[in-house]
Amino acid sequence: MFSRDTLHLWILAGALALVGVGFFTVRGLTIPPSFGQFGHYRGAALQTATDKERKLTTRGDCAACHETLKHEMGKSHAAVHCIECHGEGKDHMTACKTAKAAAKPGDKVTCDKTNLMPTDIKSICLHCHQQMVGRATKHPQINFPDHMKDNDPKDPKSPMVCMQCHVPHDPSEEPSDDKDDEAKPAEAATPTAAPAAATPAAGGAE
Numbered sequence: 001m002f003s004r005d006t007l008h009l010w011i012l013a014g015a016l017a018l019v020g021v022g023f024f025t026v027r028g029l030t031i032p033p034s035f036g037q038f039g040h041y042r043g044a045a046l047q048t049a050t051d052k053e054r055k056l057t058t059r060g061d062c063a064a065c066h067e068t069l070k071h072e073m074g075k076s077h078a079a080v081h082c083i084e085c086h087g088e089g090k091d092h093m094t095a096c097k098t099a100k101a102a103a104k105p106g107d108k109v110t111c112d113k114t115n116l117m118p119t120d121i122k123s124i125c126l127h128c129h130q131q132m133v134g135r136a137t138k139h140p141q142i143n144f145p146d147h148m149k150d151n152d153p154k155d156p157k158s159p160m161v162c163m164q165c166h167v168p169h170d171p172s173e174e175p176s177d178d179k180d181d182e183a184k185p186a187e188a189a190t191p192t193a194a195p196a197a198a199t200p201a202a203g204g205a206e
């Protein structure tokens, strides 16, 4: 019924159709059902990602129990995350949540607080405040050796040296503020008056 030439074309068309059907069959079998639900990816991947255990804690996590601190930190370190200085605090949070749930109202809650307190505050602070060429000039930064020379701390070698003069939660605060008076009487006096006097040096960077 077909001429020889037309038959060849029909055979070719049939072969192509088979390839097409094969392609779509394999594709249909291998593509995950939610693919393309929202875009060119597996829609269910969003759920998979959400279901993963969260590794990092947020300021909000910590502030849930350390309410006052949240407010105390509302000044120059407002954007600095608790984990920068205290570490992730995951175990602490879990332990405290359990302890809090078990405690009677009014009871003092005690819970695991291992490794929460920074032991080398100097490197933590310098990580953000060491003077660097590429750093935005308006970000407060110091040249550590010069800063020690200028301010003459009692114990410049101590890994906690910055705390002699600065309040880590709110470094804009003057250390000699009321309640801190008894805690750190001697160190408190140093930077209180100095910031104003030394502004020209700091201002040069702006």
Ligand code: HEC
Pocket: 059, 062, 063, 066, 069, 070, 073, 077, 080, 081, 082, 083, 084, 085, 086, 118, 121, 163, 168, 169
């Ligand atoms: C820039 C570093 C830094 C950041 C950021 C920081 N802390 Fe601290 N924090 C310290 C240091 C250092 C101490 C120890 C203070 C001392 O010994 O006077 C401390 C002490 C504490 C204490 C125990 C003493 C107190 O003041 O009650 C708690 C609780 C605390 N921090 C919670 C937090 C929470 C919650 C956040 C986040 C909202 C946070 N910290 C952010 C450095 C930091």
Ligand code: HEC
Pocket: 057, 061, 062, 063, 064, 065, 066, 082, 083, 086, 087, 088, 089, 090, 092, 093, 096, 097, 100, 109, 110, 111, 112, 113, 116, 117
């Ligand atoms: C469920 C409540 C809860 C959460 C959430 C929580 N804490 Fe605490 N935290 C406490 C309690 C209660 C204490 C006092 C524990 C004690 O004295 O045994 C404490 C003590 C601390 C201390 C003082 C440790 C010391 O050695 O004196 C620091 C620092 C601290 N928390 C930081 C954090 C950080 C950072 C986060 C967020 C990652 C956080 N906390 C989240 C309840 C909580």
Ligand code: HEC
Pocket: 075, 076, 077, 079, 080, 081, 084, 085, 121, 124, 125, 126, 127, 128, 129, 139, 140, 162, 163, 166, 167, 168, 171, 172
């Ligand atoms: C994660 C980064 C980070 C860490 C860690 C950090 N800071 Fe800061 N600090 C900042 C930023 C950002 C500002 C500037 C905020 C602004 O411009 O208002 C700041 C501001 C300051 C200022 C200027 C305060 C003012 O208002 O004039 C001092 C002083 C300071 N920090 C000291 C410290 C000390 C001491 C430590 C260690 C205990 C420390 N910082 C740790 C990010 C950091």
Ligand code: HEC
Pocket: 122, 125, 126, 129, 139, 140, 141, 142, 144, 147, 150, 151, 152, 153, 154, 161, 162, 163, 164, 165, 166, 190, 191, 192, 194, 195, 198, 199, 201, 202
């Ligand atoms: C003996 C006291 C003393 C010690 C210790 C000390 N500082 Fe300061 N710091 C000051 C005083 C005073 C000022 C304000 C005048 C100035 O800029 O020198 C200041 C200012 C700063 C500023 C703001 C600079 C700016 O340009 O606004 C930063 C950031 C800072 N210090 C970080 C640190 C860090 C980080 C450490 C620890 C490595 C530290 N300081 C140790 C006394 C001290």
